[in-house]
Amino acid sequence: MATIKDVAERVGVSVTTVSRVLNNRGYLSENLKRRVYEAMRELNYQPNELARSLFRKKSNIIGLIIPDISHPFFGEIARYVEYYAYKNKYKILLCNSQLNRSKEQEYLNMLKASQVDGIIMGSHTLDTKEFTKIDLPLVTLDRQLSESIPYVSADHYKGGVLAAKLLIRKGCRKIAHISGNLKLHLLAKTRYDGFMDTVIREKIPHVVVETDLNGFKYDQYGKIVENLFRDHPDIDGVFASSDVIAAQVLKECRRLGKEVPKDVKVVGFDGIKLGEYITPGLTTIRQPIKEIAKTSVQLLIDQINGKEVQRENILPVKLVEKETT
């Protein structure tokens, strides 16, 4: 690969001059610029970003840690994170933690060693201590981690309320909520709270299944739903904690001969494309995925630029009614 020295030699100037053209500083004649750019093109030259980053102490790379890029929610998140990062001249280093503690830790170290300018965390199984040790601009996304780290998420509480209210309004007499891990995942807890506050206020019988599945073993949800309906055959409404799980519920309902929405009504959570692909169309609580991604990137870049940012960034959810309610 051609270096700045090759360019300088070809033009017949010093590397300093070429560097000045590259960075557009000082006095530069049009003629000189033209000659330099021409030589760069001829040599197919690209400045070595490694060397630049080393000197500038800025890599223009953002680390993105998520549990699983193949999960549709994180796929859509990643798509928009990439979109907004690119717009701001940042690159994305992709890290899939698979919710594996040691992999998450290794990735955290790796990102630091790679001199990323900041990290967006959509996964965390580690203690807060590990994050403060990293000492890098940080934003958590769809996760609430500690008192000090800014986070971006949808309004899960409101989501729980909306889902419960809808099911009640549609005439459900006994509602199940399939929740995430309530201890580990603070946002799952607030969603649960929204749901509970509502069903209790309205005096609607309800049952909560806390799936302790640490991860994305979707095939196991069939069993969970089966048991749920076995123990509570009178359930006529289900609020699932994600659209993917809601899809599993629909599948299981069909297998058990329960018609949706006649016998059982189902509300999902996320608002991913999947909800549009399946039949019947899934009623869901839509998270503003694009805005979550946008805000996360913006908050991170603000931190990188030394600005103070707001800790709590909760974006509105929206009920999207389709055919399962």
Add this chain to the structure above:
Amino acid sequence: MATIKDVAERVGVSVTTVSRVLNNRGYLSENLKRRVYEAMRELNYQPNELARSLFRKKSNIIGLIIPDISHPFFGEIARYVEYYAYKNKYKILLCNSQLNRSKEQEYLNMLKASQVDGIIMGSHTLDTKEFTKIDLPLVTLDRQLSESIPYVSADHYKGGVLAAKLLIRKGCRKIAHISGNLKLHLLAKTRYDGFMDTVIREKIPHVVVETDLNGFKYDQYGKIVENLFRDHPDIDGVFASSDVIAAQVLKECRRLGKEVPKDVKVVGFDGIKLGEYITPGLTTIRQPIKEIAKTSVQLLIDQINGKEVQRENILPVKLVEKETT
């Protein structure tokens, strides 16, 4: 951030010595190693990978260019690419081209400037010339680009054959194939060939819709399917070029009052998780996504290490029969 110099000072040795411990070269006493590692821990030191990469002329970064990470197929691909890259101590720089020519070109330049060790291309809208200009280890994935660049893909021809055969065996009398862009996408063409050779050999009436949709505008498929059934009401079998499109077909069938699989049988292509989430369960031609990713990574690393690699890497597909046939 602590540097190697800080570590050296704390231990009371020279940076050369610390570097030697870091890289495990020359004679090193256990005692020295212990002291150095201890100081590193105390200072929370991580070697600066930028500096190392610059010196070594090796970044251990692989660029991954795909059209859209939120498309389930590429999401699953990316998940496994990341998995195998990580296993081999490589990091992934994620690039979403959105099938946008200029973004793809910019990313290509950016990756080169970033000194990635190689590129996996799952997207290409550019001419071969642009790629040869890059002069970097390269593998195309699910794409066939030129005579010289190694590619990894599923056996699309066989896929076309299997799908057609299945639909015929199930008694379909008129089969539609919704294909991709046959000029742009050589693999879509071979899949089409497999389909055509089979229906022609078996003398089955057929119709092909070539969707010129350059991208992933799925909502538009509803219209396409509607028109298809309007023009050919007697179609009783559909082979879609992806599972996502198959899902749209199912949705449209339902809207038009056509029962699947009774009135119309549907076969998808890809074998992504989506096929399991939807009801009825989608019959599809499964691409070995994990193996495609694994082979791509391996082929790229082999090239990085200066090995000669095979140009053509075609992996077997498998018919997965569910409820839509």
Add this chain to the structure above:
DNA sequence: AACCATATGTCAAGCGGTTAATATATGTGT
């Protein structure tokens, strides 16, 4: 006493850039 493996040190150059300091030459307005 000579030799060698072991263990550690110093020095300096190099990876590919950026930048500050300083020098020099030309044209231009006053």
Add this chain to the structure above:
DNA sequence: ACACATATATTAACCGCTTGACATATGGTT
């Protein structure tokens, strides 16, 4: 004639780390 903006060059230091060359010291073999 002087000041000043414009345009370019040279030199050297620096970013953080690696490496080769070379020096030195210790302990064990032969």
